[in-house]
Every structure is written in structure tokens, then in C-alpha cells.
Amino acid sequence: MKENYWLEIRNVSSIKNDYEVVKNLSLNLKFKENVILIGPNGSGKSSLIELINRNIYPILKESTIFKILNKELINIWELRKKISTVNTDIRKRIKPDLKVLDLIIGGLYGKYCKIEYLSKLDILLAKNHMQNMKLSHLSQKYFGHLSEGEKQIILISRALIANPEILILDEPIANLDLKSKFYVIDKVNELSKINTTILCTTHDITSITEIYSRIIMMKDRTIIYDGTQKEVMTTKNINKLFDINIKITGHKGNWNIQRKLNNDYK
Numbered sequence: 001m002k003e004n005y006w007l008e009i010r011n012v013s014s015i016k017n018d019y020e021v022v023k024n025l026s027l028n029l030k031f032k033e034n035v036i037l038i039g040p041n042g043s044g045k046s047s048l049i050e051l052i053n054r055n056i057y058p059i060l061k062e063s064t065i066f067k068i069l070n071k072e073l074i075n076i077w078e079l080r081k082k083i084s085t086v087n088t089d090i091r092k093r094i095k096p097d098l099k100v101l102d103l104i105i106g107g108l109y110g111k112y113c114k115i116e117y118l119s120k121l122d123i124l125l126a127k128n129h130m131q132n133m134k135l136s137h138l139s140q141k142y143f144g145h146l147s148e149g150e151k152q153i154i155l156i157s158r159a160l161i162a163n164p165e166i167l168i169l170d171e172p173i174a175n176l177d178l179k180s181k182f183y184v185i186d187k188v189n190e191l192s193k194i195n196t197t198i199l200c201t202t203h204d205i206t207s208i209t210e211i212y213s214r215i216i217m218m219k220d221r222t223i224i225y226d227g228t229q230k231e232v233m234t235t236k237n238i239n240k241l242f243d244i245n246i247k248i249t250g251h252k253g254n255w256n257i258q259r260k261l262n263n264d265y266k
Helices: 045-052 076-082 088-093 100-106 120-132 148-160 178-191 235-242
Strands: 005-016 019-030 035-038 065-068 083-086 166-170 197-202 214-219 222-227 246-251 254-259
Touching (some): 005 045, 019 045, 019 222, 035 045, 076 083, 083 148, 088 148, 100 120, 100 148, 120 148, 148 166, 214 235, 235 246
Parallel strands (some): 035 197, 083 166, 166 197
Antiparallel strands (some): 005 019, 005 065, 246 254
């Protein structure tokens, strides 16, 4: 029986600004499988997301396969409806005096501004959505008045209002303080209960929780490890991934780091 993949990649390379940002990448991602992609800066994580979102394109070779949602060719508007991406660049598009409820409603139209001439159904849908995500208390606040963690969760909520099949979180806890970091992690864990497949990229192992059944490690624009948390999350693998000397410990999908002062990576 053929697996139900939303992403199928075989022998894919891609060039951006005269630099090979992805090289000979092969990867399959299944529907209903939450995956976290971890690696240092420059490892190729964000380039993979750019490939998925059609911001960059694969180099066509005879052996290359690149399918999204079971299609080699997909309309960009169909792609945007079925795959929602949240990254740090999105914040730059949002005016600080935009109310949160208006930002959420904008997700129905693919906009980051206030939508004029709203229907009562749009407003009701957005309010119910925020209530389901336990965010109603933020609906009348201005985006610029939110904490960094609240901003991130509101952007994730906006991405989900149109019920995408896939949610991509590109470094969702980057540049957050500890309180905001754990707020976002806890909220994302709650999202695992909805009917959306999550792909998360990170360089921070505290992002890895039990909702992710598969861990992919990327280094130097290639995949070096791919498997379950039990298979992949080892001290030896993490040290190789980041060229560092640490020890990791895990409990129920939560991971911690301890610095080491010798070269024993076992």
C-alpha cells in the first residue's frame, strides 16, 4: 500500500544567490505525522521551507522528484490554502495598531491588515476560533501591545483559521525570552489535538516535545539523521550535529542540556 505523503523529494538540489542551499536532498513527509527539523543556522532548514513554499525552485535533473500534496505542479494559491507557514518575517508586515481580532480575520483572506466590509459570519468564525484556542482575552488588544510569545501564538492562530492541512512553524521560539518560549511551546503542544499536520524547524532542542513522532537532523544542507525521538535524540548525535560537547537528557519528550568538560560523548 502506497504511503500517504504530503511531501515527496528525491535527489533535490537548489541554488539561491549563486549558492547551493540544498544539495541532493531526499525526504518523504506523511500526513498526520508531526515532524521537527533540527539543525544549526545555515544547515538548510529554512531553504527546505522556501522550496515547499515555492520561494525557490529545485534544479531539474533526470532523477529528481519533487511533489507537494501529491502533485508535481501545484497552483500557488491552492498551495497557500493548504499549507500555512509562520516565520519571523511575517511580523514586519503587521502594523502595531492592528487589533488582534482583525489580524485573525485577515487569515481568512490571506491578508495582514484590517479587512473592510466584514460579514457577520467572518466575525463569528474568528471569535469562535479564538475561543477554541483560548485566546479570546487578546482579541481587542493591539498587536504591538502583545508580548513576544503572544504575538507568535496569535500568528499561529491566524495561520490556522482557514483550516490548512499542513502548518509549518519556522523557528517558532527564536529570539524569545524564557517565559515566552515556554508559553509558545505549551500552546503548540495543545495544537497537536487539531486535525493539522505540523512541520517545525528549530535549532533549540527545548522545542522538541512528545507531540513530534519524528526527528530529522540537518547539517551542511543535508540530512544526517532521521527517525523517532528514541532513535535519533542521543548525546552523540547532538554533538555531531552542532559540533559541541554536551550531554542531553530526556523525559517524556522533553529534553535538557548539560555542558561537558571532556570528550566522552557516550
